[in-house]
Amino acid sequence: MNMKTSTADIRGIATLPLLLTAAAIILLFLLPKFVTSTYALHIMILIFISVIMGSAWNILGGYTGQYSVGHAAYFGVGAYTTKILLQYRHIAPWYGVWAGVAAAVATGLVIGSICFRIRGPYFVLASIAVAEIFRVSALNLPGLTNGAEGILITEVPPFKIGNTVITDFMSKVPFYYIGLVIAIAVILATRLVQNSKLGYYFQAIREDQDAAHSLGINLTLYKNAALAISAVFTSLAGSLYGLYVGFIDPGTVLDLGLSVQIVMTCIIGGIGTILGPMIGAVVLVPFSEALRSNMIAQALIDSGLVKEDSPLGTFLKEQLSHAHVLIYGILLVVVILFMPDGILGFIRKLFASKRKETA
Amino acid sequence: MALLEIRRVSKFFGGLAANSDISFEVRQGMIMGLIGPNGAGKTTLFNCITGYYPPSRGEVVFNDKRMNGLHPDAVCKLGMARTWQKVRPLARMSVVDNVMVGALCRTNSLTKAREMAMEQIKVVRLEQRLDARAGSLPIGERKKLEVARVLATQPKLLLLDEVMGGLNPAESEEIIELILDVGKLGITQMVIEHNMRAIMRVSDRIVVLNSGEKLAEGNPREIVANKAVIQAYLGESDA
Numbered sequence: 241m242n243m244k245t246s247t248a249d250i251r252g253i254a255t256l257p258l259l260l261t262a263a264a265i266i267l268l269f270l271l272p273k274f275v276t277s278t279y280a281l282h283i284m285i286l287i288f289i290s291v292i293m294g295s296a297w298n299i300l301g302g303y304t305g306q307y308s309v310g311h312a313a314y315f316g317v318g319a320y321t322t323k324i325l326l327q328y329r330h331i332a333p334w335y336g337v338w339a340g341v342a343a344a345v346a347t348g349l350v351i352g353s354i355c356f357r358i359r360g361p362y363f364v365l366a367s368i369a370v371a372e373i374f375r376v377s378a379l380n381l382p383g384l385t386n387g388a389e390g391i392l393i394t395e396v397p398p399f400k401i402g403n404t405v406i407t408d409f410m411s412k413v414p415f416y417y418i419g420l421v422i423a424i425a426v427i428l429a430t431r432l433v434q435n436s437k438l439g440y441y442f443q444a445i446r447e448d449q450d451a452a453h454s455l456g457i458n459l460t461l462y463k464n465a466a467l468a469i470s471a472v473f474t475s476l477a478g479s480l481y482g483l484y485v486g487f488i489d490p491g492t493v494l495d496l497g498l499s500v501q502i503v504m505t506c507i508i509g510g511i512g513t514i515l516g517p518m519i520g521a522v523v524l525v526p527f528s529e530a531l532r533s534n535m536i537a538q539a540l541i542d543s544g545l546v547k548e549d550s551p552l553g554t555f556l557k558e559q560l561s562h563a564h565v566l567i568y569g570i571l572l573v574v575v576i577l578f579m580p581d582g583i584l585g586f587i588r589k590l591f592a593s594k595r596k597e598t599a
Numbered sequence: 600m601a602l603l604e605i606r607r608v609s610k611f612f613g614g615l616a617a618n619s620d621i622s623f624e625v626r627q628g629m630i631m632g633l634i635g636p637n638g639a640g641k642t643t644l645f646n647c648i649t650g651y652y653p654p655s656r657g658e659v660v661f662n663d664k665r666m667n668g669l670h671p672d673a674v675c676k677l678g679m680a681r682t683w684q685k686v687r688p689l690a691r692m693s694v695v696d697n698v699m700v701g702a703l704c705r706t707n708s709l710t711k712a713r714e715m716a717m718e719q720i721k722v723v724r725l726e727q728r729l730d731a732r733a734g735s736l737p738i739g740e741r742k743k744l745e746v747a748r749v750l751a752t753q754p755k756l757l758l759l760d761e762v763m764g765g766l767n768p769a770e771s772e773e774i775i776e777l778i779l780d781v782g783k784l785g786i787t788q789m790v791i792e793h794n795m796r797a798i799m800r801v802s803d804r805i806v807v808l809n810s811g812e813k814l815a816e817g818n819p820r821e822i823v824a825n826k827a828v829i830q831a832y833l834g835e836s837d838a
Contacts, residue, residue, distance in 0.1 A: 435709070436709065437703050437707050437709065437712075440699060440700050440703055440709075440712075441700070441703065443689065443691075443692055443696075444689050444700045447688075447690055447691060448688075448689055448690075450651075450687060451683065451687035451688075451689065452689075452700070453671045453672055454649065454671050454672075454675060454680065454681055454683075454749075455672075455700055455704060455748065455749070455752055456672050456676050456680075456701075456703075457672055457700075457704075458670075458672045459672070
């Protein structure tokens with residue numbers, strides 16, 4: 241093979257994703273200038289939150305192999321800390337958020353030092369149990385969390401630097417940009433981890449804990465490091481959610497369902513890759529929104545495929561939106577059966593086999 | 600000078616003594632063979648030495664430092680590293696990344712770790728397989744990878760647990776050469792092996808375990824001539 245073409249190929253492969261990433265980021269920053277639909281912005285913000293949660297989980301679950309199904313704990317701790325400080329102490333969220341991060345990391349280190357002693361499925365169960373402790377505690381500490389009634393704050397105080405008001409949070413746009421910036425930050429953090437000693441150690445722990453241990457890796461230290469990084473971003477996602485949606489209660493931000501949803505974003509997209517959680521979020525968020533809002537049933541009827549007054553039509557119209565959890569479940573089964581490495585792994589395999597055919 | 604001293608080490612699992620009252624020393628620069636029938640307690644002794652189990656009684660002294668109670672990662676950092684009887688490749692990582700994980704024990708820089716890894720990969724002659732996934736290697740290459748990875752941690756003492764297990768004669772021969780090469784680098788080794796021909800060739804000294812106890816110790820010639828050892832391996836003769 242000619243050496244010149246091969247180096248050019250390598251360079252081409254390296255610069256193309258960089259250019260695409262830059263283009264995508266610029267597009268996303270410009271998007272609110274062109275898209276004024278609040279619903280579209282709403283979906284985008286939910287996608288950002290999902291990307292942040294998924295990527296954060298991915299550092300612990302995907303790279304380090306510790307499948308936590310209790311990440312709602314860090315999400316909830318972030319959301320509650322920020323909102324409690326705002327509600328009862330009148331501390332502005334841009335300080336409260338960092339208090340939330342600190343609380344989530346502290347929580348993580350306590351949980352980690354207990355749960356990381358056990359491995360595999362036992363760790364999964366322990367992570368669920370600990371998150372449930374947080375949910376039940378939040379329900380039963382009304383003095384702190386307002387219990388099952390939750391906390392409702394719809395007005396976020398304006399963000400000022402000096403006397404200049406940067407934003408008053410009256411529209412969705414500021415939340416959009418905050419979500420975008422944090423999403424970029426978590427992806428950058430993942431990249432940094434991947435290309436460092438931490439990343440190598442995390443993956444070694446994922447592949448074989450005993451081998452990693454014998455190669456000089458302090459398992460407790462590095463697992464806790466992964467959890468701490470993960471907790472920082474999960475907590476930020478929680479705070480952003482709490483401020484954006486306005487209302488939080490233990491049944492939403494500390495729920496087991498949320499923990500499962502975080503894991504699913506990664507499994508469906510592709511575990512242990514930078515792109516995986518992004519793909520998962522981009523697929524799952526609009527999909528579940530469409531199901532919940534009855535958009536799919538309406539579309540089937542509008543397209544004439546299903547008659548509105550037929551039994552199937554009435555069934556779809558009345559029941560499909562209630563079935564979104566069921567369909568979610570079916571989707572998960574399909575992905576696990578047919579795309580064990582997630583959508584990203586599936587696409588890569590497709591490309592690899594195409595390349596072989598042409599070669 | 601003794602690099603490693605095993606002082607009256609015992610390990611009990613419930614009522615079973617997997618190791619009882621074992622003492623010997625491994626001198627700087629030597630290759631020590633550790634043999635014995637199945638269930639003699641060889642791997643248990645390795646686990647006690649490298650921190651996977653705390654010994655129930657006795658002491659492990661390495662480089663004049665008491666090792667009891669240290670975790671495997673600390674043991675590795677102090678310069679004692681082991682391989683596994685059942686190989687443990689980091690399956691979804693490449694060959695070079697596997698060895699880099701070992702090298703990162705001594706450096707924080709990926710560039711430096713890569714250089715160190717390449718050096719050890721050359722020692723075991725896996726240069727052709729740098730980017731292969733460790734999980735895709737055949738058994739012979741996995742064993743070599745394991746040795747390269749553990750060498751990259753820059754051990755003073757290397758403990759090899761049956762590196763020839765499951766290999767064909769040609770592959771075993773390569774591993775024998777490898778052990779001798781590593782010995783020439785000045786690295787002290789302790790080798791568990793069932794392949795008698797191999798152990799006789801590489802070892803300067805041999806310790807024989809049987810039912811958890813030390814049965815004999817000596818140079819290869821003495822061990823082959825030792826009646827107790829022959830009995831343990833072949834059973835009582837009726838004649």
